[in-house]
Amino acid sequence: MGMILGKITVETPKYEIIQSTPDYEIRKYPSAVIAQVTYDPTEFKNNKDGGFMVLANYIGALGNPQNSKPEKIDMTAPVITKSPQEKIAMTAPVVTKSSGDDEKSVVTMQFILPAKYNKAEEAPKPLDDRVVIVEEGERKYGVVKFSGNASDGVVKEKVENLKGCLERDGYKIVGEFELARYNPPWTLPPFKTNEVMIPVE
Template sequence: MGMFLGKIAVETPKYTVVEKGTNYEVREYSSWVVAETTYDPSKTRGGRDGGFMLLASFIGAFGSSDSGEKIAMTAPVITKENESGGEKLTTMQFVLPANYTMDNVPKPTDSKVVVREMPSRKVGVITFSGSATESLTKQKLEVLETALKGAGYRITGEHMLARYNDPFTLWFLRTNEVMVPVEKDDS
């Protein structure tokens, strides 16, 4: 995936830093296009990461888009948990390179893969290294939420886990981020 000793050598979404403080950074991202799939991790091989092969297949590791076009791998891979009808589901997203818009992105041939545009938005972020286990992610989310609230931000949606390295990167060299959409209350 174009990594050398944990350095991220692939394209990542562009953003501007709005504010930085202890345990948080607020970023403004412009819109981007993602390929995503939603599944029940308890019934999917690979659990939380069960959508990876499906999305890798779409971006052209195996060419399962209508154009057979190979799309470059980017970072991060984003996962978020959600509930639907009492089921705990995971949505995994691959961020597509910036040259893709909804007008030129190849259409998935697998109905489990959806391509959509994420609107531009502000997110609060905490960056951490290591293996992004569920317990470590939850711990970082709590630290981030406390820091953002202390800085006058309101959290406006579910958190996301962004992982920047491939599974072959040594765990202690991995870069991860917990992100939450935020708004600042202008008093």
């Protein structure tokens, strides 16, 4: 019942609030170990969050953990989706196939692993090649929190507003936005916790 009403019962990342304004917070996050999958959302018909299942299988959220130990890893919140503007790096040769779209838009979905994992090599090795374990160093974000469903339109509006506020206040934006979602899909929309996070210097 609690999860339907938005209760967050899992580990969430610790952070320090550097500045709080009526429009946003500036937060500093410590380094973390992350499991991530990068995919083309069009590969998963009717489910742009297809990467979620790949990561959930790795930690064992839905059955046997798909990792080398196998070790069940506790679910944490939020689930991070890195913006689809991120493009695949250019390589050579260039192979042209007519597919209708010029650039492939890819999405990276991340699970932040529990804080007990300090280094990437401490986390169990994924059995699925699509899952990559990475370490992210200390980082700073401008963050705005909102409830409801994080539809593309709502997220776009939040990102534009946050960018405007950060630039107005003299912050230098150093990367693409990230979407952080704290609740499962069955949480009632008014009780959902979402955040748009933009990395700043």
